[in-house]
Amino acid sequence: xxxLLLLGLNHATAPLEVREKLxxxxxxxxxxxxxxxxxxxxxxxxxxxxCNRVELYVGRAVHGQxxxxxxxxxxxxxxxxxxxxxxxxxxxxxxxxxVEHLFKVASSLDSMVLGESQIIGQVREAYDAAREAGLxxxxxxxxxxxxxAVGRQVMTRTVIGxxxxxxxxxxxxxxxxxxxxxxxxxxxSIGAGKMATLxxxxxxxxKPGRLLVCNxxxxxxxxxxxxxxxxxxxxxxxxxxxxxxxVVVSSxxxxxxxxxxxxxxxxxxxxxxxxxxxxxxxxxxDIEAGVGDFDxxxxxxxxxxxxxxxxxxxxxxxxxxxxxxIVASEVTAFAAWHRQRELGPMIxxxxxxxxxxxxxxxxxxxxxxPNLDADQRKAVEDLARRIVNKxxxxxxxxxxxxxxxxxxxxxxxxxxxxxxxxxxxxxxxPDDEAGDTSQ
Amino acid sequence: MPTNGQIGLLLAAVALxxxxxxxxxxxxxxxxxxxxxxxxxxxxxxxxCAIAVLVWHSIHRGSxxxxxxxxxxxxxxxxxxxxxxxxxxxxxxxxxxxxxVWPTVILLLIxxxxxxxxxxxxxxxxxxxxxxxxxxxxxxxxxAVAAAVGSMYLIASRRLRNRTTHPGPNxxxxxxxEGLMLHSVTLGFALLTIGLVTGVVRMFREGxxxxxxxxxxxxxxxxxxxxxxxxxxxxxxxxxxxxxxxxMLSIVGFALMVGTVVVVQFMPRSVR
Numbered sequence: 001x002x003x004l005l006l007l008g009l010n011h012a013t014a015p016l017e018v019r020e021k022l023x024x025x026x027x028x029x030x031x032x033x034x035x036x037x038x039x040x041x042x043x044x045x046x047x048x049x050x051c052n053r054v055e056l057y058v059g060r061a062v063h064g065q066x067x068x069x070x071x072x073x074x075x076x077x078x079x080x081x082x083x084x085x086x087x088x089x090x091x092x093x094x095x096x097x098x099v100e101h102l103f104k105v106a107s108s109l110d111s112m113v114l115g116e117s118q119i120i121g122q123v124r125e126a127y128d129a130a131r132e133a134g135l136x137x138x139x140x141x142x143x144x145x146x147x148x149a150v151g152r153q154v155m156t157r158t159v160i161g162x163x164x165x166x167x168x169x170x171x172x173x174x175x176x177x178x179x180x181x182x183x184x185x186x187x188x189s190i191g192a193g194k195m196a197t198l199x200x201x202x203x204x205x206x207k208p209g210r211l212l213v214c215n216x217x218x219x220x221x222x223x224x225x226x227x228x229x230x231x232x233x234x235x236x237x238x239x240x241x242x243x244x245x246x247v248v249v250s251s252x253x254x255x256x257x258x259x260x261x262x263x264x265x266x267x268x269x270x271x272x273x274x275x276x277x278x279x280x281x282x283x284x285x286d287i288e289a290g291v292g293d294f295d296x297x298x299x300x301x302x303x304x305x306x307x308x309x310x311x312x313x314x315x316x317x318x319x320x321x322x323x324x325x326i327v328a329s330e331v332t333a334f335a336a337w338h339r340q341r342e343l344g345p346m347i348x349x350x351x352x353x354x355x356x357x358x359x360x361x362x363x364x365x366x367x368x369x370p371n372l373d374a375d376q377r378k379a380v381e382d383l384a385r386r387i388v389n390k391x392x393x394x395x396x397x398x399x400x401x402x403x404x405x406x407x408x409x410x411x412x413x414x415x416x417x418x419x420x421x422x423x424x425x426x427x428x429x430p431d432d433e434a435g436d437t438s439q
Numbered sequence: 440m441p442t443n444g445q446i447g448l449l450l451a452a453v454a455l456x457x458x459x460x461x462x463x464x465x466x467x468x469x470x471x472x473x474x475x476x477x478x479x480x481x482x483x484x485x486x487x488c489a490i491a492v493l494v495w496h497s498i499h500r501g502s503x504x505x506x507x508x509x510x511x512x513x514x515x516x517x518x519x520x521x522x523x524x525x526x527x528x529x530x531x532x533x534x535x536x537x538x539x540v541w542p543t544v545i546l547l548l549i550x551x552x553x554x555x556x557x558x559x560x561x562x563x564x565x566x567x568x569x570x571x572x573x574x575x576x577x578x579x580x581x582x583a584v585a586a587a588v589g590s591m592y593l594i595a596s597r598r599l600r601n602r603t604t605h606p607g608p609n610x611x612x613x614x615x616x617e618g619l620m621l622h623s624v625t626l627g628f629a630l631l632t633i634g635l636v637t638g639v640v641r642m643f644r645e646g647x648x649x650x651x652x653x654x655x656x657x658x659x660x661x662x663x664x665x666x667x668x669x670x671x672x673x674x675x676x677x678x679x680x681x682x683x684x685x686x687m688l689s690i691v692g693f694a695l696m697v698g699t700v701v702v703v704q705f706m707p708r709s710v711r
Binding site: 156174176177178179180181272273274275292295296298300304307 | 472595599600602611612613614615618681682683684
């Protein structure tokens with residue numbers, strides 16, 4: 001019989017200074033898993049390390065190793081840290097709580113940014129690393145596979161992962177609704193400040209044909225253009241650049257609009273009325289609102305983009321209940337499946353053991369009753385079998401039921417295992433259990 | 440003349456397309472991705488039924504040219520349109536394309552059931568007629584697609600201009616929609632031009648050129664369609680007719696084409 005444990009910390013329980021000390025890089029994780037395997041050869045382990053959390057999932061025999069304290073020591077020893085520096089930030093989970101926690105993590109319900117889908121890939125990577133190290137066995141293997149599936153299910157069946165959470169990504173999303181490809185498009189940035197940098201970073205990922213940075217300070221424009229493989233252009237020739245541009249990001253500090261309706265109107269003809277996406281993220285605005293009234297001109301200011309971000313946040317918050325319901329139902333289903341898997345062999349052993357006892361007693365009794373005919377012998381044999389079945393029926397029924405919330409009726413199974421000697425005698429002495437609250 | 444069985448099968452195709460469209464709409468509006476498969480299977484079954492009708496009808500009348508009467512010409516048009524949508528959805532899905540094309544497909548099938556039953560007649564007299572009808576019907580399919588995509592363009596453009604925060608169904612980028620619309624119009628325009636030329640040739644050959652033939656509404660409507668689509672085709676070159684205006688023109692062109700079909704169906708041959 002196996003036990004599931006989790007030890008970890010995350011953005012809610014530990015500050016960045018603590019998280020970064022306990023974080024594992026890819027190579028460190030491999031090293032740590034191998035060290036874990038060497039120290040606890042009979043246990044399974046998955047190490048999940050992201051920028052927001054470090055979690056060690058362990059599957060082991062009920063009386064096996066490691067215990068929680070040993071897991072804390074393992075993390076401290078690997079990072080050469082004093083355990084007291086992070087012990088207060090740790091959380092511990094056992095059995096069904098672990099399943100629920102992992103499913104919530106994979107569904108991004110426990111993430112800093114609700115609905116971020118990156119976590120599914122990170123859970124998958126952690127599981128793959130454990131598998132490669134030979135540390136994912138018959139307990140963590142189904143658990144993590146299910147967790148990844150639950151994460152995907154939540155993303156597809158709810159809107160928790162829909163929408164964009166930054167002004168820059170919303171701008172790119174809108175650009176994608178206007179233009180199909182960007183290899184033949186020109187992105188023009190008017191201004192070279194922080195906001196322009198943020199938005200250009202997203203647009204540079206689209207690999208546009210040309211990326212122009214137009215700023216009064218040409219040196220600043222050159223610096224920003226170099227960063228994204230673009231070209232700095234003179235502010236005096238802004239009209240020419242507007243004719244060439246398909247996407248314009250404007251974020252200057254000008255107190256008056258740079259692009260007025262009167263200025264843009266003659267440029268439309270020179271542009272041959274091509275569609276243009278204007279993103280005005282300046283305050284006060286750089287582009288006159290009237291420019292957006294022209295055909296094939298799509299003008300968005302910071303309020304328009306911010307509104308989408310706010311709506312995304314609201315939608316994501318509203319879909320939390322639906323996501324939690326999916327997680328809860330999956331936890332129950334997994335617990336039921338796990339209970340069946342744990343109980344099956346145990347119950348078989350129990351029945352076999354008691355039928356064996358009954359059989360030997362029956363043989364002894366039948367030896368003392370040589371005059372019984374075949375029918376009478378069969379009746380006595382049936383009697384013995386029925387008594388065993390009746391005696392075991394109630395305890396087995398209770399075991400199967402569990403308590404409805406845990407993966408299996410673990411204390412009951414453990415007691416059954418020990419009382420009837422269903423497993424090999426445990427090597428762990430009574431002292432091993434002392435102080436381990438995870439039992 | 441189609442049999443009752445053929446009409447029944449045609450109506451089954453109508454029901455399947457209607458059901459498929461409803462599933463597709465419900466999938467988008469109620470956010471139920473699970474309805475994608477039923478929607479697709481309904482469309483496949485609908486196409487299957489319509490093709491079965493064509494085959495049955497062809498066997499029944501002993502000819503395999505699907506342009507000889509209203510019944511199989513309209514059914515053939517519907518099948519071509521449906522196959523086009525299924526092809527696009529398989530190669531590079533465009534959410535919502537079926538919502539805009541299925542109504543036309545359904546109307547064509549209903550038209551086949553009604554006009555095919557009421558006015559059976561044989562069209563194909565010679566090779567010019569076959570080319571004339573094949574190119575005209577092919578052009579009609581292309582214009583129907585252009586009109587559907589034009590409608591999608593107008594909706595997508597309006598959503599962008601209104602800065603709708605809810606993303607809604609992904610109808611594809613305006614650039615893709617405009618490209619698809621222009622491609623359809625290019626193909627339709629070429630076929631319509633062939634149809635026009637062969638139609639004129641046919642009229643001369645058949646000696647149908649009467650003193651007032653140029654004033655017939657069918658001819659005027661066809662020329663108007665030709666001019667509208669010529670304008671749409673020149674949209675990338677002519678400054679004022681890009682984007683929304685081109686989309687609106689493609690819809691107007693399709694409406695004129697439907698008008699031509701109605702004229703052909705209901706007016707006496709002498710007036711046409």
